[in-house]
Amino acid sequence: MRFGDSPINSEYMTATLDFVACHNMTYVRKYNLIKGLKAGGVFLLNTSWDLEHLSKNLPSEMKRYIAENNIRFYTIDAMKIAHETGMERRINTIMQVAFFKLAHVMPFDEAYEILKKDAQKYAKKSPTIVEQNLKAMALALNGLHEVIVPESWAETTENVIEAVTKETARKKYVFEIVNKTNAFEGDELSVQTLVDNGMTFGDEPLGTTASEKRGIALEVPEWNAQACIQCNECSFVCPHAAIRPFLVDEDEWNQAPEGFHVMDYKGSDGLKYRIQVSVEDCTGCGLCVEACPKKGEALKMIPYEGQEKESVNWAFAQTLKTKENPARPGTIVASQFEKPLFEFSGACSGCGETPYIKLLTQMFGDRMMISNATGCSAIYGGTQATPYTTNEQEQGPAWSNSLFEDNAEYGYGMWLASQTRRQKLAAEVLEALPEMSDDLQNLAKDWVEHLEDSEGTRARAEKMKGMLASEHFNSPKLDAIYKQKDQFVKPTQWIFGGDGWAYDIGFGGLDHIVASGADVNILVMDNEVYANTGGQVSKATPASAIAQFAAGGKSSTKKDLGAMLMTYGEVYVAQIASGANMMQTIRAFDEAEKFKGPSVIIAYTPCISHGLYGGILLALDEAKEAVNSGYWQLYRYNPLLEDLGKNPMILDFKKPDFGKVRDFLLTQSRFGNLLKVDAEHAENLYDKAAKDSRKRFMRYARLSGDLDKFLEREAKALAKKNADLGISTETNLKKERKTRPVDPEREARRAARKAERAAKK
Numbered sequence: 182m183r184f185g186d187s188p189i190n191s192e193y194m195t196a197t198l199d200f201v202a203c204h205n206m207t208y209v210r211k212y213n214l215i216k217g218l219k220a221g222g223v224f225l226l227n228t229s230w231d232l233e234h235l236s237k238n239l240p241s242e243m244k245r246y247i248a249e250n251n252i253r254f255y256t257i258d259a260m261k262i263a264h265e266t267g268m269e270r271r272i273n274t275i276m277q278v279a280f281f282k283l284a285h286v287m288p289f290d291e292a293y294e295i296l297k298k299d300a301q302k303y304a305k306k307s308p309t310i311v312e313q314n315l316k317a318m319a320l321a322l323n324g325l326h327e328v329i330v331p332e333s334w335a336e337t338t339e340n341v342i343e344a345v346t347k348e349t350a351r352k353k354y355v356f357e358i359v360n361k362t363n364a365f366e367g368d369e370l371s372v373q374t375l376v377d378n379g380m381t382f383g384d385e386p387l388g389t390t391a392s393e394k395r396g397i398a399l400e401v402p403e404w405n406a407q408a409c410i411q412c413n414e415c416s417f418v419c420p421h422a423a424i425r426p427f428l429v430d431e432d433e434w435n436q437a438p439e440g441f442h443v444m445d446y447k448g449s450d451g452l453k454y455r456i457q458v459s460v461e462d463c464t465g466c467g468l469c470v471e472a473c474p475k476k477g478e479a480l481k482m483i484p485y486e487g488q489e490k491e492s493v494n495w496a497f498a499q500t501l502k503t504k505e506n507p508a509r510p511g512t513i514v515a516s517q518f519e520k521p522l523f524e525f526s527g528a529c530s531g532c533g534e535t536p537y538i539k540l541l542t543q544m545f546g547d548r549m550m551i552s553n554a555t556g557c558s559a560i561y562g563g564t565q566a567t568p569y570t571t572n573e574q575e576q577g578p579a580w581s582n583s584l585f586e587d588n589a590e591y592g593y594g595m596w597l598a599s600q601t602r603r604q605k606l607a608a609e610v611l612e613a614l615p616e617m618s619d620d621l622q623n624l625a626k627d628w629v630e631h632l633e634d635s636e637g638t639r640a641r642a643e644k645m646k647g648m649l650a651s652e653h654f655n656s657p658k659l660d661a662i663y664k665q666k667d668q669f670v671k672p673t674q675w676i677f678g679g680d681g682w683a684y685d686i687g688f689g690g691l692d693h694i695v696a697s698g699a700d701v702n703i704l705v706m707d708n709e710v711y712a713n714t715g716g717q718v719s720k721a722t723p724a725s726a727i728a729q730f731a732a733g734g735k736s737s738t739k740k741d742l743g744a745m746l747m748t749y750g751e752v753y754v755a756q757i758a759s760g761a762n763m764m765q766t767i768r769a770f771d772e773a774e775k776f777k778g779p780s781v782i783i784a785y786t787p788c789i790s791h792g793l794y795g796g797i798l799l800a801l802d803e804a805k806e807a808v809n810s811g812y813w814q815l816y817r818y819n820p821l822l823e824d825l826g827k828n829p830m831i832l833d834f835k836k837p838d839f840g841k842v843r844d845f846l847l848t849q850s851r852f853g854n855l856l857k858v859d860a861e862h863a864e865n866l867y868d869k870a871a872k873d874s875r876k877r878f879m880r881y882a883r884l885s886g887d888l889d890k891f892l893e894r895e896a897k898a899l900a901k902k903n904a905d906l907g908i909s910t911e912t913n914l915k916k917e918r919k920t921r922p923v924d925p926e927r928e929a930r931r932a933a934r935k936a937e938r939a940a941k942k
């Protein structure tokens with residue numbers, strides 16, 4: 182930020198600075214934070230370290246700079262203050278006070294009054310929040326501590342930043358590209374360095390985020406074996422794959438480091454079970470704890486400090502052998518014993534998109550091909566470090582991003598290429614049958630017969646590979662087939678993107694590819710906004726949501742992409758929300774992948790752009806309430822069922838309470854802010870949003886055959902509600918009439934009126 186007496190209109194990066202604040206102390210070892218700080222300038226660090234720890238932990242380069250340039254160095258333990266005042270992990274108010282106190286951009290008393298007044302904005306929500314903020318502000322003033330910089334700091338020579346970087350660099354690429362760009366020194370990279378790292382065609386090695394070890398969490402989960410029920414749900418919801426279940430055999434257990442506590446695995450004799458957190462990859466979102474059925478007992482958030490030892494345990498867990506998955510296939514537990522081939526992405530802490538991608542890689546990652554639309558998933562998916570990685574056999578997703586608008590076509594091209602190669606290979610296999618042994622012939626015929634089948638493809642491919650390994654010398658034809666062994670496994674083509682891509686800018690292409698009948702799987706991560714470019718409205722944005730280009734709340738209805746695609750009749754379509762129903766998500770992914778035609782899965786995606794009051798920590802509740810209120814419908818439309826004479830449409834949640842839509846909307850600022858601007862307008866739009874949700878649900882219920890049941894239930898509920906309120910409705914009037922005692926006078930009057938009418942005729 183720049184400050185001056187007159188408005189500053191020009192935009193440029195600041196190079197010489199008066200004030201630098203670091204709100205996350207793990208950054209001190211990652212970035213050259215005080216580069217450009219003027220002599221006599223102020224450096225403020227949020228930390229619990231005292232002088233002894235500062236001397237030990239700060240990089241020498243930083244200590245030297247502070248000492249040589251007479252930097253005024255202050256610390257504050259903002260996390261402690263936040264906890265003491267009930268503000269949990271929110272430290273912004275505290276750091277703001279410290280900033281105004283130290284930066285002198287305006288008289289402090291004046292700034293403090295403004296901040297106090299600003300805190301009153303929370304009064305509408307709760308007076309407690311106002312009190313907490315005011316208390317935190319007062320404690321911030323007392324908590325500021327000026328560090329008396331020891332003279333010895335000027336003489337430190339060891340360069341810690343460099344030492345740490347070199348130590349953690351697994352590869353040349355990580356050292357020369359990833360670490361440089363992460364330290365904001367990408368501008369200094371030469372073209373030659375990119376060429377030397379094989380990037381001429383935009384290629385980059387897989388699994389590089391695993392080397393980043395960003396250590397950005399202020400708090401991390403701590404596992405307690407005594408209370409854990411081994412449900413693996415913490416691992417399922419983690420957006421960053423930073424908490425995972427591990428199975429340990431007796432030999433491995435004997436080698437385990439001290440503190441690597443385990444419990445007996447309840448599903449199989451002789452195996453031990455442990456939930457392990459990678460504290461350096463955790464972002465501290467807290468979702469694992471929210472998901473834990475034994476929240477607060479089996480898993481709880483504790484300060485990162487002191488948990489560094491867990492890195493040793495994580496490193497040990499990485500050396501454990503992969504065990505045969507002991508859990509029942511298709512379950513949540515089983516899914517999480519599979520290694521995620523998408524880990525430690527740089528998505529926002531608590532992102533709702535990444536758990537979907539992670540789960541897909543756990544289910545099909547060893548044979549996945551992915552084309553990705555531009556959007557958040559392209560940025561965290563494939564910038565200088567990629568979260569896509571490989572299993573022990575070096576198998577992993579092949580990923581690429583072309584453009585925003587052509588993603589479906591691009592994925593179709595990938596599919597077509599592999600399809601063409603595999604069909605050519607199948608023809609070669611059939612032609613070479615006479616040159617094969619009987620056993621290989623049987624295998625080869627079976628392989629051709631199941632060319633397009635996902636189930637069992639890995640096993641068939643491995644068997645073919647094994648037999649051909651000894652027979653391929655026998656003939657040039659067999660040798661040519663053996664050389665194409667990478668084509669034996671049926672790949673699974675996925676096409677990822679956000680709603681901005683699928684509903685709007687890439688819709689024409691998506692529709693075209695779906696209509697082609699190609700066996701591709703499309704995942705639409707619907708956060709109902711163009712998140713990556715700052716929150717522009719899309720056709721997926723619901724009525725009443727505020728977004729860019731819809732500042733007064735969107736007035737039109739959310740597009741029903743699923744219903745449009747169902748009209749083809751030959752497309753698998755599902756709507757899911759993993760935070761609300763994990764099993765339905767697994768089922769939909771599995772069915773979509775097996776379906777030999779186009780599949781489209783539309784996934785409800787909590788996002789920081791929704792402005793959840795209470796923070797992204799509540800993302801799972803957001804998904805649950807979206808479904809419970811009927812705002813988001815869960816369904817699977819499977820054309821295969823129609824072929825079996827069944828109804829292809831299955832509603833996976835049938836008891837929505839549309840009366841709760843308004844409550845759901847008011848948990849998020851994207852809707853809630855409208856109320857502050859124009860309450861009447863807001864209420865009208867909320868009403869529309871609820872009606873839109875009901876209409877959509879009815880549309881699906883009509884298809885699934887649940888409509889009558891639902892209307893009946895709705896009528897009964899209404900009658901009960903009215904009866905409770907003493908209001909008469911058609912249903913309870915009838916009931917009343919039946920049960921009302923006969924009143925002779927009224928009966929006589931009725932008979933007289935009837936006679937009068939008859940006489941007139």
Ligand SMILES: Cc1ncc(C[n+]2csc(CCOP(=O)(O)OP(=O)(O)O)c2C)c(N)n1
Pocket residue numbers: 554555556557558585586678679680681682683686706708710711712713714719
């Ligand atoms: C043709 C084109 N228009 C606009 C852009 C800029 N752009 C890049 S990502 C993006 C938003 C993506 O939104 P969405 O598809 O909803 O994904 P999200 O970021 O929400 O995950 C936009 C507008 C672009 N790259 N290409």
Ligand code: SF4
Pocket residue numbers: 401402418419420421422423424458462463464465466467468469470531
């Ligand atoms: S706090 Fe968030 S990032 Fe860390 S392990 Fe839990 S879910 Fe994963």
Ligand code: SF4
Pocket residue numbers: 404408409410411412413414415416456472473474475476479480
């Ligand atoms: S969610 Fe809780 S109970 Fe379930 S495995 Fe994780 S720590 Fe254990």
Ligand code: SF4
Pocket residue numbers: 528529531532533534557708712713787788789790
């Ligand atoms: S903006 Fe939303 S979708 Fe994008 S990375 Fe952040 S939380 Fe995820």
